[in-house]
Amino acid sequence: MRYTRRVQVRDARVLSSLLVLGALGCNSSGAGPTAAFSVVMNGTTHLATSTADPTLQVEIDCDDDTGDGHFFGITPIVDGKRLEITMWGALFPFVTPDFDAGEIACIGVQSDATQLTVRFEAGSYAGLVPTAPAEPVPLSAELYVGADGHLAARLSGLYYMFPTAQGTTLAITDAAGATTTRTVTPTSPMSTEYFDDVASVLVQDGEHGEIAMEGSIRRLQMQVWDLTMDGGFELDTDHAFKDLGQASVDLAVTFR
Numbered sequence: 308m309r310y311t312r313r314v315q316v317r318d319a320r321v322l323s324s325l326l327v328l329g330a331l332g333c334n335s336s337g338a339g340p341t342a343a344f345s346v347v348m349n350g351t352t353h354l355a356t357s358t359a360d361p362t363l364q365v366e367i368d369c370d371d372d373t374g375d376g377h378f379f380g381i382t383p384i385v386d387g388k389r390l391e392i393t394m395w396g397a398l399f400p401f402v403t404p405d406f407d408a409g410e411i412a413c414i415g416v417q418s419d420a421t422q423l424t425v426r427f428e429a430g431s432y433a434g435l436v437p438t439a440p441a442e443p444v445p446l447s448a449e450l451y452v453g454a455d456g457h458l459a460a461r462l463s464g465l466y467y468m469f470p471t472a473q474g475t476t477l478a479i480t481d482a483a484g485a486t487t488t489r490t491v492t493p494t495s496p497m498s499t500e501y502f503d504d505v506a507s508v509l510v511q512d513g514e515h516g517e518i519a520m521e522g523s524i525r526r527l528q529m530q531v532w533d534l535t536m537d538g539g540f541e542l543d544t545d546h547a548f549k550d551l552g553q554a555s556v557d558l559a560v561t562f563r
Contacts, residue, residue: 343451344418352377353416355423355450362386363458365450367425368400369413379404379411381425381448383458383562390515390562392469392539394532405465405545408444409434422451435465435549444545445555459561466556468542472534473513479527480507493534501546502527508542515562522558525551 344355344365351370357363364384368377380400383390390401404411409430416425428443435444445464453459470477472491480486482504489500505524511517528543547553 341420342418343421344423346416346418346423348416350375351413355416355418357452357458359452360456363452365423365425365458366400367413367416369416371411379406379413379427381450381460383450383460385458385515385562388515390512390518392471392537394469394537394539399469399539401469402446402448402460402462403467403469404429404446405435405444405467407435407545408432408465412443422449424449429465432548432554435545439548453561457561457563459559462558462560463555465545465548465554467544469539470510470512470518470542471514471539472531472537475513475540476511477529478507478509478511479505479529480509482506482523489529491531491534491540495531495534495540497533498529498531500529502529503551517563519561519563520558522556524556524558525553 342358344357346353346355351368352375353367353369355365355367362385366382366384368379368382371378377398378400380403382400391398404427406429411427411429414426414428425448427446429446430444431441432439432444433441446466447463449461451459472493472495474490474492476488476490478486478488479502481502487502503526505527506521508520509517524544525547528546530541530543532540544556547556
């Protein structure tokens, strides 16, 4: 399964990296004096820095790892620490588009006076469920600095999140208030688990501290790969759609 997904993304590289970023363009803006984030583009990578607190940054990578070793996605950077993991020999951002759905396109990166808005599209819903519509699977992220001074994000669509495996503990609470805890370390065995009707996930990441998530996930997949190769594990929202028909998972995420 890992290898198949890897080949699928690489086969899509020409379309997602060259056509979208070249002919169609990945819109980037946010350098104005009233913008919440200043955005600097370097090739296919955008670095957004909070104008209120320069220690809070977001890197958006708009191509796969072939050229720079970084995969598509959104990497929060807090006090210089990058929320990303090593997987399959590349660096994966904390939030990535749903590469199971097919080829990935970076649609836009822009900042207004209150937030940084990032949008990706991946393949189609039919790539996840053959009978589903042939419409792109979105990942939309609205990033901002909260009233408490922490970097925060509103996520919607289908996507993956990758905490590290450095003694990271998760408290997964369902809509009925029942909480299940899991801890992942470098010696954890490979595993796949599913959690239904998730209302919140509190991640105590061994490298990055607390990451709090609140929203509604009809089914969350937690997958631990071979940690002799990989530096983290997977929280996958697309089984909410594959198994139960939830087309968009809306989460509020705070990086504390």
